[in-house]
Amino acid sequence: MATIEVKDIHFTYSTGVEALRGVSLRIEDGEFVAIMGQNGAGKTTLVKNFNGLLRPTKGEVLVDGVSTRDVSVAKLARTVGFVFQNPDHQLFSETVEEEIAFALHNFGFEEDTIKKRVTWAVNLLDLVEYRKTSPFMLSGGERKRVALASVLAWDPKVVILDEPTIGQDHRQKENLRQFIVQLNEQGKTVVVVTHDVEFVAECNPRVVLMREGKIMADGEAKRILPNTTLALEASIVPPQISQIFQGLSFLGLPSDVIDVSEAKKILVDRFKELQS
Amino acid sequence: MRDQAATHTLSVIEIRDLTYAYPSASKQSLRNVDLTVQKGEFAILTGPSGCGKTTLCRCFNGLIPHFYAGELKGSLKVAGLNVSEHSTGEMAKHVGLVFQNPENQLFALSVEKDVAFGLENLGMPRDQMQERVSWALKMTGIEDLRERAPHELSGGQQQRVAIASVLAMQPEIIVFDEPTSFLDPLGAQRIFEVISHLNKQLGITVILVEHRLDLAAKYASHVIVMDEGKVVLDGEPREIFNSEQAWLLGVGIPKAVHLWRLLEEAGVPLKGIPLSSEEAIQSLREVLWPR
Numbered sequence: 018m019a020t021i022e023v024k025d026i027h028f029t030y031s032t033g034v035e036a037l038r039g040v041s042l043r044i045e046d047g048e049f050v051a052i053m054g055q056n057g058a059g060k061t062t063l064v065k066n067f068n069g070l071l072r073p074t075k076g077e078v079l080v081d082g083v084s085t086r087d088v089s090v091a092k093l094a095r096t097v098g099f100v101f102q103n104p105d106h107q108l109f110s111e112t113v114e115e116e117i118a119f120a121l122h123n124f125g126f127e128e129d130t131i132k133k134r135v136t137w138a139v140n141l142l143d144l145v146e147y148r149k150t151s152p153f154m155l156s157g158g159e160r161k162r163v164a165l166a167s168v169l170a171w172d173p174k175v176v177i178l179d180e181p182t183i184g185q186d187h188r189q190k191e192n193l194r195q196f197i198v199q200l201n202e203q204g205k206t207v208v209v210v211t212h213d214v215e216f217v218a219e220c221n222p223r224v225v226l227m228r229e230g231k232i233m234a235d236g237e238a239k240r241i242l243p244n245t246t247l248a249l250e251a252s253i254v255p256p257q258i259s260q261i262f263q264g265l266s267f268l269g270l271p272s273d274v275i276d277v278s279e280a281k282k283i284l285v286d287r288f289k290e291l292q293s
Numbered sequence: 294m295r296d297q298a299a300t301h302t303l304s305v306i307e308i309r310d311l312t313y314a315y316p317s318a319s320k321q322s323l324r325n326v327d328l329t330v331q332k333g334e335f336a337i338l339t340g341p342s343g344c345g346k347t348t349l350c351r352c353f354n355g356l357i358p359h360f361y362a363g364e365l366k367g368s369l370k371v372a373g374l375n376v377s378e379h380s381t382g383e384m385a386k387h388v389g390l391v392f393q394n395p396e397n398q399l400f401a402l403s404v405e406k407d408v409a410f411g412l413e414n415l416g417m418p419r420d421q422m423q424e425r426v427s428w429a430l431k432m433t434g435i436e437d438l439r440e441r442a443p444h445e446l447s448g449g450q451q452q453r454v455a456i457a458s459v460l461a462m463q464p465e466i467i468v469f470d471e472p473t474s475f476l477d478p479l480g481a482q483r484i485f486e487v488i489s490h491l492n493k494q495l496g497i498t499v500i501l502v503e504h505r506l507d508l509a510a511k512y513a514s515h516v517i518v519m520d521e522g523k524v525v526l527d528g529e530p531r532e533i534f535n536s537e538q539a540w541l542l543g544v545g546i547p548k549a550v551h552l553w554r555l556l557e558e559a560g561v562p563l564k565g566i567p568l569s570s571e572e573a574i575q576s577l578r579e580v581l582w583p584r
Contacts, residue, residue: 055477056448158342183474186342186504188543212477215507215548254478257507257548257570264574268581277548281555287581288561 018082019043020175020206021067021097026076028062036062037073038230044208046174049201051217051238052210054227055252060210061102063227064177067208068097081174095124098173102180102210104164108152113144116152117167124171138166142196157184175206182213194219218242218256218275226251239273305466305498306330306353311367313348313357322348324522326367332465335492335499335512337530339544340519346502349519350468352376353500355384372465385411389459389467393474395451398458399443404435407443408457415462429461432495433487449480456487460497467491468500478508485509503545510534510547511569518544531566549573 021044028037036059044050052060065071066078069090078085080096101107110116114135121131139145142162147155152163161181168176178197182190190213198220201207211217217224217238224241226234234247241247243259255263255275262274270287274280306328313323322345330336338346351357355376358365369376372387392398401407408429412422430436433453438446443454452472459467469488473481489512492499503509516533518526520542526533533539534550549567553576556563563580567573 056475056480156343184342186340186543187545188341190504190545191543212481213505214478215505249479252477252479254482254508257573258552260570261549261552261573261577264570265577265581277551277555280552281559284552284556284577284581285559285561288556291581 019079020046020048020081022079022082023063023066024077024079026066026073026078028059028066028071029074030062036230037066039076040230040232042225042232042235044175044206047201047204047206049198049207049220049222050209050225051220051222052208052225052227053212053214053217053251053253054233058227058251059230060227061179064099064179064208064210067175067177068099069093070099091123094120094173095171096173097175097177098168098171100161100165100168100176100178100181102183104152104157104160107164107167108160111151112149113139113152113155113163113166114148116163117170120167120171126171134170134172138170141169142166158186158189161185169200175208176200177208177210179210180212181209182211182216190216212253214242214253214256218258219277221276226253228252239275242275243272303332304329305332305372306500307368307370308352309368311352311365311369313352313363313365315348315361315363318363320522322522323352326522326524328517328524328527330498330500330515332498333492333496334515335489336501336515336517337506337509337513338500338502338517338519339504339506340525341543344519345522346519347470348522350390350470350500350502353466353468354388354390355379355381385464386415386462387465389462389464391452391455391459391467391469391472393471395448395455395475396444398455399451402442404430404438404441404443404446404454404457407454408461411458411462425461425463429457432460432491433457447480449476449483452476452480452484453487456484456491460491464497466498466500468502470502471504472501473503473505473508481505482508485512488512506545507547507549510550511572513568518542530568534568535566 023040023042025039025041026037029035054060066073069085072085108116110119117135117138118131121134139148144162144166152160181193197207221238224238225232226241228251234241243255248255258277258280259275262270266272308326308328311323311326312321314321340346352369353371358377359381399407405426408426409422412425430439433456435453443451473484485508488499491497510530513530516530517524526538534546549570553563553567563576
């Protein structure tokens, strides 16, 4: 049984905008999926259908085998945690620890458990010194970490992150990448909506490419991202390493290299071959 | 040797020992900043979150000290003007500002009206205004969007409208504050091409605040890195991207440079530091093409 199963869904906003036009997708337990594609392709609309924030106009979404139509958003959130692009859409409490505890109270956790979970989450996301601080006193990057901590605190099976790298500097992005990879290695199902090709190239997740409300490609990042035709249609640009390998394809080098360490290894080997 | 007098007349930004703290802030946001930007340069301004980039940009067009109070010390000259002595309205004729999110900058019912807005405020005659709007739309490649409503456009198109509105004022300097954060990669690439075009064809001095350098590095003639309110690195892109300090600070160094460094360490002799995939392909081709 797939953790999330999307069966031919359509979604039309009340404004008449048809954001999804027949999408089917299975996400298995423990997968790491990046949803990419041009602005307005329907990426955020799709993931909002995973946890009942939106419900399909046509078709259905099953979470652990149960249709999102038959379950409340509150109950779905227990399984599928959603971290918004803009943390300010999510944060409202007076201190970081109250923020993190809020959902735990709503889910009816015991006081003791709540305390433990809050402590665990602030440690995990390096927020210990801000426990008693108002989220609104923090920087954008820190607020994003608070938003993530408050979702991880209730330990959902699936974590959805909408554009997590926007507004993060290079170092924060690198920390976030390692963190997400680690979460996934520990067994969480992770879904990331992102434009950041270089970010995706460094973790090689499964990539679902969207365009105009439909899925146009679905596969391993190293198979999808180097494809210039697909990239152009989805309004993305292949990662720089992949561009370099395509420019050197006449040397018979592999075409599916997207990350810098693999690139180095192949090029050094080729150089040594030529030397001998 | 550089001619000091000539250098002086060509610099459009001249900052000496500039220190600034926001009102009631316990820490200075800018600390002893020295910076010179020459006319026609394409400068990338980067550095970790909270390093003072945005604060420095607010100095370029006079938002600091005229709009934000606080304590400003040192010398701040932009477009030949002493910023403290000229109003933000006056500075706006010389320095344009394009923000991260174009939605915050656009408000009119049509693209044309948005682009004309600043000119109307200057009291420009109608004919001249029409001409100026057409020119700005042409330069940013959006002539066909003239009658459209900005809120119906894609993020990339909206950002071009925002650039056209700023360009219509014909400033000498345009400051872009992470102009592509919300755009898909192809949209971002197109925006960088528009910016480079304005820089090359019109000689507009560009200050680009950016974290994502993979797409932007190849256009730059100058890279400025800030950390904790100070300018810590200032020079040629290749020199900066290859400096130990830039790596330690965690600047978003382009993947092509990263690869070049790894190959260099492994004893593969490559010429020059590549700023783009094209340059990397060129130098790798020379080493790996079996003759």
